[in-house]
Structures are given as structure tokens and as C-alpha cells.
Amino acid sequence: MERHEIEAFLTLAEELHFRRTSERLGLAQGRVSQTIKKLERRIGVPLFERTSRRVALTPVGQQLREDLLPVRQQLQRAVDRAVAMGRGITGVLHVGYSSPMVAEILLKAIETFRSRYPDCEIEIHEVQISDPLGRIRSGQLHLQVSEGPLDEPDLTLGPVLLSEQRMLMVPTGHPFARRASVSLEDLAESTLLAFAGPVPQSWLDHHFPRQTPRGRPVPHGHPSTYWTEVLNLVGRGKGVSPACEGAQRYYARPDVAWVPFGDAPPVEYRFLWPTSGETARVRAFVETVCEVTGVPRL
The missing domain is CATH 1.10.10.10 (Winged helix-like DNA-binding domain superfamily/Winged helix DNA-binding domain)
Incomplete structure (x- = not known):
């Protein structure tokens, strides 16, 4: 036939x-x-x-x-x-992620991708928040999904995969823990715990500002390298730190309270890849993830 x-x-x-x-x-x-x-x-x-x-x-x-x-x-x-x-959709595509919520989405999409492109393997890797762009710039990763905002001339930004409400992690004994919400102005009243490392300054200023919208100074504590360090410091009462709502499902602990911001923009996780490294493999995987999740393509 x-x-x-x-x-x-x-x-x-x-x-x-x-x-x-x-x-x-x-x-x-x-x-x-x-x-x-x-x-x-x-x-x-x-x-x-x-x-x-x-x-x-x-x-x-x-x-x-x-x-x-x-x-x-x-x-x-x-x-x-x-x-x-x-x-050219063959070989191994290395994809980075900076949150467990994103990893969960990628793992679901990988099954669909493999059925379509059996000669292309996907390997996902966690990206440390203290060095968000090091591995993709060194060529260890071909594609990444990370928190914005990022505006780097050597990187192409793809669609937003996930948007989450911004939260503030505070010690359970902190006055903010009893509130229904906090504001960006409230950051002037606590020590903000940020990260050390080769992080773009614009990204740091967005997530860990040095002053409030009204110009009040925001005290900063000793910067950390890993996410778990920040959690431990918050739990011990050393300061507060921003996070996204979905992270609470993975990192909830009895000594940390999660309070939503009432006036802060959401945390957006966006695809990004080296502009010089845009390939059919990268495009095919991004398209597959968008299709599986219902996210509009750019």
C-alpha cells in the first residue's frame, strides 16, 4: 500500500x-x-x-x-x-533553570520533545542565582530560563515561561509576618539579604534595591552565594529577602513566613540564549515548551 x-x-x-x-x-x-x-x-x-x-x-x-x-x-x-x-535537531541540548518550578515545567515538555526529535537529547542543569549568566556565556548551556529583567547585548530574550507573584520572606517573629501584605517602602525597615557574585547590576537593583521608590535607603546584610544560605539567614532572624510565590511549595519551613508584596511587579522567568548560538535545536525546544504549556511564542 x-x-x-x-x-x-x-x-x-x-x-x-x-x-x-x-x-x-x-x-x-x-x-x-x-x-x-x-x-x-x-x-x-x-x-x-x-x-x-x-x-x-x-x-x-x-x-x-x-x-x-x-x-x-x-x-x-x-x-x-x-x-x-x-x-540539525540532533545531539544534546543543555538547558539551564534557576527555580524548581521551571524545572518541573521543562521535565514535562521534554517527553513531548523526545517523541518528536528522538535524535536530540535534553539535559537540564540548575543555575546558581549568584552567577546567573556564567554557564550560558561559557558555552556549557545552550538555553536557559531565568528570572528577569535581563538586558544583555550578547543574549536573545525569548518568551516569558512563568510569571509568579513576588513575596517577601521574613522570620516568623518579624512584625511583617503578621501582615496581609508588604510594600516596597517597607524594605527600608528591615535588612535585605542579597547575593554575591557576577550578577548584572540592573538585575540586583531590581530584586534587591538600595533604596525604596520614595528614595529611602534600604539596609543590606552580608550577601550570600546560595539560595539555602539566604533561607537559613532569614530563619535565624538576620534579615528578609524577596522570592516568588511558587517557591514556597519547595522551601517552606517553620521559621520563615512568606508575605506577598502589594505593589511589586511579578517575578518573570524568561527563556534566553546566546544570540550567536540560536540554532534549530534551541528554537524547536522553545516552541515545544510553549506549545505544551500554552505560552504564546514571541
């Missing part, structure tokens, strides 16, 4: 309606009918029972459908694989 015969037969077996089948295949209805009749003559028995009111599979047609479905799937995989190889 030729592929167009397989497609015509299986589509009609699914639709059980010649007009809908012709519309799906983009063929004239007479062409579909001729293809099915030719197939039936070759096999020697009817595959469909046709009346003026209905179309139904015969027992032979039902058996043929069950036998051909795996064949069509195998043919489609072969075509997809050839297309992927032709586009």
Missing part, C-alpha cells in the same frame, strides 16, 4: 464520512472514493459498508485499521526524524 492510500483509508475509518474525510485530506471527495474502491479491489473484499445514511467498517476493514495504525505512526516517526536531522 502507498502512503496516500493508508492515509485515505485510516482517515475515512476515523471519520466514517466521505465529505469530512476529503476536507481533512484536502482532496476532492471523488478522489477519496476512487482511492478506497481501488484499495478494495486489490484486497478483494469491501472495507466499508456504504448506505445513503451511514458509512461503517466491515470486519475486514476493522482488522485492517488495527494493523495499519502502528504502520502510520512508524511512518510519521520516520518522516519526523528525517526532518529533524535535516534541520
Whole structure:
């Protein structure tokens, strides 16, 4: 059987309606009918029972459908694989993430990606918040999803994958812990715990400002290198630090309270990749993740 015969037969077996089948295949209805009749003559028995009111599979047609479905799937995989190889979607794609929420999303999308591009493997790697761009600039990562805002001339920004409400982590005994919300002005009344390392200054100023919107100075404590250090310092009453709402599911602890900001923008996790390293693999994975999550593409 030729592929167009397989497609015509299986589509009609699914639709059980010649007009809908012709519309799906983009063929004239007479062409579909001729293809099915030719197939039936070759096999020697009817595959469909046709009346003026209905179309139904015969027992032979039902058996043929069950036998051909795996064949069509195998043919489609072969075509997809050839297309992927032709586009260069092979090898290993290293993807970075800076939060467990993002990792969870990426892992779900990887299964769909692998089914489409079996010759391309995805490996995900955690990116330390104290050095958010080091690994992607060194070439260890091809693609990354990190907190914005980032405006670097050597990096291309993709779509926002996840947007989370901004929270403030405070010690459970802190006065803020009893509030329904806090404001950016409140940061002037506590010690803000930030991070040390090669972090873009604009990124630090956005997440760990030195002054409030009204110009009041914000005290800063000793900077940390790892996220767990900040959690421990907050729990010990050494200061406060911003986070996003989703992180509470992974890092909740009895000595830390999470209070929402009432006036701060959300924390946005966005795709980014080296402008000189935009490849078919990168584009294909970003498109797959956006499709799986329903995120609009840029």
C-alpha cells in the first residue's frame, strides 16, 4: 500500500464520512472514493459498508485499521526524524533553570520533545542565582530560563515561561509576618539579604534595591552565594529577602513566613540564549515548551 492510500483509508475509518474525510485530506471527495474502491479491489473484499445514511467498517476493514495504525505512526516517526536531522535537531541540548518550578515545567515538555526529535537529547542543569549568566556565556548551556529583567547585548530574550507573584520572606517573629501584605517602602525597615557574585547590576537593583521608590535607603546584610544560605539567614532572624510565590511549595519551613508584596511587579522567568548560538535545536525546544504549556511564542 502507498502512503496516500493508508492515509485515505485510516482517515475515512476515523471519520466514517466521505465529505469530512476529503476536507481533512484536502482532496476532492471523488478522489477519496476512487482511492478506497481501488484499495478494495486489490484486497478483494469491501472495507466499508456504504448506505445513503451511514458509512461503517466491515470486519475486514476493522482488522485492517488495527494493523495499519502502528504502520502510520512508524511512518510519521520516520518522516519526523528525517526532518529533524535535516534541520540539525540532533545531539544534546543543555538547558539551564534557576527555580524548581521551571524545572518541573521543562521535565514535562521534554517527553513531548523526545517523541518528536528522538535524535536530540535534553539535559537540564540548575543555575546558581549568584552567577546567573556564567554557564550560558561559557558555552556549557545552550538555553536557559531565568528570572528577569535581563538586558544583555550578547543574549536573545525569548518568551516569558512563568510569571509568579513576588513575596517577601521574613522570620516568623518579624512584625511583617503578621501582615496581609508588604510594600516596597517597607524594605527600608528591615535588612535585605542579597547575593554575591557576577550578577548584572540592573538585575540586583531590581530584586534587591538600595533604596525604596520614595528614595529611602534600604539596609543590606552580608550577601550570600546560595539560595539555602539566604533561607537559613532569614530563619535565624538576620534579615528578609524577596522570592516568588511558587517557591514556597519547595522551601517552606517553620521559621520563615512568606508575605506577598502589594505593589511589586511579578517575578518573570524568561527563556534566553546566546544570540550567536540560536540554532534549530534551541528554537524547536522553545516552541515545544510553549506549545505544551500554552505560552504564546514571541
